[in-house]
Amino acid sequence: MKVPFRLRLRAWWEGEEIQLPELAAPSGGGGPKLAAPPPQITIPPLMPWETEAIRIQEQVWGAGYYKPGGEEHILGLAKPFGLNPSLTVMDFGAGLGGGTRALVNEFGVWVNGVEPTADIAKAGKELSIKAGLEKKADIVRYSPEGFEPKQGSTDCILSSETLYLVEDKAKILKQFEWSLKPRGQVSITDFVRNDALEIGDQRLQGLGMSPSDQTFFASGAEYVKWFRELNFDLRVNEDITDRYRKMIMDGWLEFTQAGGEKAAHAKALPEEVVKEVQLWTRRVAAFDAGDVRVMRYYAIKLGGTKLMSNW
Numbered sequence: 234m235k236v237p238f239r240l241r242l243r244a245w246w247e248g249e250e251i252q253l254p255e256l257a258a259p260s261g262g263g264g265p266k267l268a269a270p271p272p273q274i275t276i277p278p279l280m281p282w283e284t285e286a287i288r289i290q291e292q293v294w295g296a297g298y299y300k301p302g303g304e305e306h307i308l309g310l311a312k313p314f315g316l317n318p319s320l321t322v323m324d325f326g327a328g329l330g331g332g333t334r335a336l337v338n339e340f341g342v343w344v345n346g347v348e349p350t351a352d353i354a355k356a357g358k359e360l361s362i363k364a365g366l367e368k369k370a371d372i373v374r375y376s377p378e379g380f381e382p383k384q385g386s387t388d389c390i391l392s393s394e395t396l397y398l399v400e401d402k403a404k405i406l407k408q409f410e411w412s413l414k415p416r417g418q419v420s421i422t423d424f425v426r427n428d429a430l431e432i433g434d435q436r437l438q439g440l441g442m443s444p445s446d447q448t449f450f451a452s453g454a455e456y457v458k459w460f461r462e463l464n465f466d467l468r469v470n471e472d473i474t475d476r477y478r479k480m481i482m483d484g485w486l487e488f489t490q491a492g493g494e495k496a497a498h499a500k501a502l503p504e505e506v507v508k509e510v511q512l513w514t515r516r517v518a519a520f521d522a523g524d525v526r527v528m529r530y531y532a533i534k535l536g537g538t539k540l541m542s543n544w
Contacts, residue, residue, distance in 0.1 A: 274497040282359040284352055289505040292498045293488045297331025297360055301480035307332030310420045311391055313531050316340035320388040326395025330357035333370045346372035382412035390419040397424040400449045403459050410463050415536040425528045426450035436524045439515055453528055460532055469531035474520050477527040481513055
């Protein structure tokens with residue numbers, strides 16, 4: 234009996250063998266009636282700016298996203314900012330721009346999205362144009378070496394699971410401080426290595442967006458040190474690994490149970506589904522082993538009047 238794709242994917246994810254009950258042979262004549270086959274779903278062709286990987290990522294994680302959490306995750310990270318239309322935001326590591334556009338739609342702010350990966354930045358820009366938000370939610374590619382923001386140009390900076398790809402994080406955090414206005418705010422989530430592991434430890438390999446990606450996982454102690462050395466008041470230093478792990482599992486559960494268009498994409502692009510499953514399997518294994526955690530940091534640039542709330 235052919236095992237449904239969603240069962241195979243879930244079993245693979247959980248590392249379990251699929252056990253199917255023995256089917257009894259039909260007795261008597263006639264045999265069972267065959268159900269009508271489901272209607273065939275034809276997936277639309279890739280857009281010029283799309284890749285097969287991006288298509289599957291959006292199917293798994295939601296339109297405009299290539300990693301877990303979606304709009305709820307991004308808006309939650311931005312909650313401490315107290316955003317309103319008078320403020321400007323930098324979305325550092327904007328990805329496909331789903332979160333960038335969510336901030337614009339929710340708060341009416343202007344968001345400058347920057348993304349290091351070329352094909353993702355291109356796709357994010359096109360999706361903002363398609364949404365009619367090419368000005369308020371623009372997304373451009375950057376290189377860490379050429380990242381030179383204007384001094385005092387931004388009220389808030391948001392960065393979600395991106396800085397692990399940047400080698401010189403101390404320099405990037407200094408540039409964040411430089412670009413923020415007095416009392417500006419920064420909210421960061423990142424994959425962080427266990428303090429006991431060296432940055433080149435074999436257990437940290439293969440956790441980038443592709444197995445060949447070079448990663449630079451900071452330790453939690455290093456992040457705290459950097460914030461303290463800069464002109465920041467670190468208000469939140471929170472381990473959100475369990476919450477993040479749940480977002481991963483929820484995303485895959487929804488994908489495997491959805492059927493329809495998602496199942497059609499899985500059938501049409503199985504290699505990309507396999508790559509995506511393998512990536513997040515490796516990351517969850519690193520979480521469970523305690524080698525990598527997901528940390529949230531929220532800090533305020535010192536100077537001016539203190540904020541009322543402490544998030």
